Amino acid sequence: MPPVPTDCFIGLMSGTSMDGADGVLVDFTAAQPMVLAAAHLPFPDSLREAFAALQQPGEDEIHREAMAANGLARVYAACVEALLRESDINASQVVAIGAHGQTIRHRPGLYDGTGYTRQTQHPALLAELTDIDVVADFRSRDIAAGGQGAPLVPAVHAALFGARDETRVVCNIGGISNISILPAANTGRPVTGFDCGPGNALLDDWVQRHRGEPFDDRGAWGATGSVDEALLTRLLTEPYFHAPPPKSTGRDLFHPGWLQAVLESLPSPLPAADVQATLATLTATAIARDVQTCAPDAQRLIVCGGGAYNEALLGNLGQLLPGVTVETSDAYGVPVSQVEALAFAWFARQCVHRAPGNVPTVTGAAGPRVLGAIYPR
Incomplete structure (x- = not known):
């Protein structure tokens, strides 16, 4: 039997196209990352419409964002389930999930010299649904350090x-x-x-x-x-x-x-x-x-x-x-649909190991920073 991978991370990405969630299960054991499984789950029309509406100010935003975050967590969890099923890997073998979330506002450098960014999601719910540690909110630390928070890849x-x-x-x-x-x-x-x-x-x-x-x-x-x-x-x-x-x-x-x-x-x-x-x-x-x-x-x-x-x-x-x-x-050897999801698996790994994930010459941050917040399973 082949050896059981010991350095597996999942990356989940839902970008500004708002079409759905891309996920990959990556083994980082070797020098070159190996994608063990990939999946794409389209968003339900109602979730896509909710995210589109949240791009601009509107009534009852806090409630609508919270409901959309819950919906995204469930899509993400279904994507994780598909990855585990395809790869025949158990949840206990995955170190962590790197979940980007859905960007609904990105305004760096506008207020008090730092601004803010908002990738809505519910990482605690995702950890609950998958029984895997979740790393989320990758952009905020770079912005706090005076950077743009993007691009991170x-x-x-x-x-x-x-x-x-x-x-x-x-x-x-x-x-x-x-x-x-x-x-x-x-x-x-x-x-x-x-x-x-x-x-x-x-x-x-x-x-x-x-x-x-x-x-x-x-x-x-x-x-x-x-x-x-x-x-x-x-x-x-x-x-x-x-x-x-x-x-x-x-x-x-x-x-x-x-x-x-x-x-x-x-x-x-x-x-x-x-x-x-x-x-x-x-x-x-x-x-x-x-x-x-x-x-x-x-x-x-x-x-x-x-x-x-x-x-x-x-x-x-x-x-x-x-x-x-x-x-x-x-x-x-990296399909075009997998690159960004793979990146967030890498960012999760960097966070778990307390290693920097940003490139200051890209974002303008004051220096290298560990990115992300960990939500234990």
């Missing part, structure tokens, strides 16, 4: 995708897009990274509104439209795109109302497919500009997250970044 990207003699950029395209700049190890330059702007969030909202579909499969609908240069130019005037890093953003800024305000400023309405095509180009343009500005020696762009399935978006990136090889994380 560059440390994991560096471990998975860094190279000795080649500068690489890892781009996660979830609801929001972010990049991790991984200089060639032999240069001695530090890892950096930041949020670029909208990823799938606006694209998904627009296709849902006009076609009743949760996402634009492979970017096919957007590919039938034409990019409207006037709209693209106006969208790119958003100050966030021109702010220097460290910086992070979310649906607090890039939400349907933001887009609608720009559309209403145009002299005439646009075909819906043209708006979709323009939004895809907006995402690609923001990413490409940031790569060209902050990683001019990059030789490779490794894309992960749901946006990696959008063939039109990847094509845009290839055109905007001539001389840069654009590929997905699948080429490195």
Whole structure:
């Protein structure tokens, strides 16, 4: 019989796309993490709607957030059950679960020099339902130390995708897009990274509104439209795109109302497919500009997250970044849908071992910090 894994952690991620929970069960025994099982559970429509409503102020928010947190804990617990069933691992063999929670507000650096971030969930309930220690609230400590609290994943990207003699950029395209700049190890330059702007969030909202579909499969609908240069130019005037890093953003800024305000400023309405095509180009343009500005020696762009399935978006990136090889994380043995969940398994492990999880050169924090709060089973 194969040896029983002794360094197993679960990572759970539900991102700004708000489509569901991704989970992985990871064995960290060897130098290279091994994913033993992966699962995706879509959110019920009622939970997705609750999270969407919580992105903006509203009536009875405390109660509605608490109910949504309970619902998320149950989805997470079902995801954990699926992972254990697929891997034939017992709950007692899992050291801890790293649960990101659902971001409903992210406003670092706004108040008293620190601001706040809010990833709603009920980690105590998750520990109760799974009988496994839960590590949650990963971003708050970095913000308390003067950082942005995001993006956190560059440390994991560096471990998975860094190279000795080649500068690489890892781009996660979830609801929001972010990049991790991984200089060639032999240069001695530090890892950096930041949020670029909208990823799938606006694209998904627009296709849902006009076609009743949760996402634009492979970017096919957007590919039938034409990019409207006037709209693209106006969208790119958003100050966030021109702010220097460290910086992070979310649906607090890039939400349907933001887009609608720009559309209403145009002299005439646009075909819906043209708006979709323009939004895809907006995402690609923001990413490409940031790569060209902050990683001019990059030789490779490794894309992960749901946006990696959008063939039109990847094509845009290839055109905007001539001389840069654009590929997905699948080429490195890590499926695009697993990278972020794997990261939160790693963050949980770092917390359990009281090891830092942030990268100060990315977030702007005062120094390395242990991230997360532990909820014992």
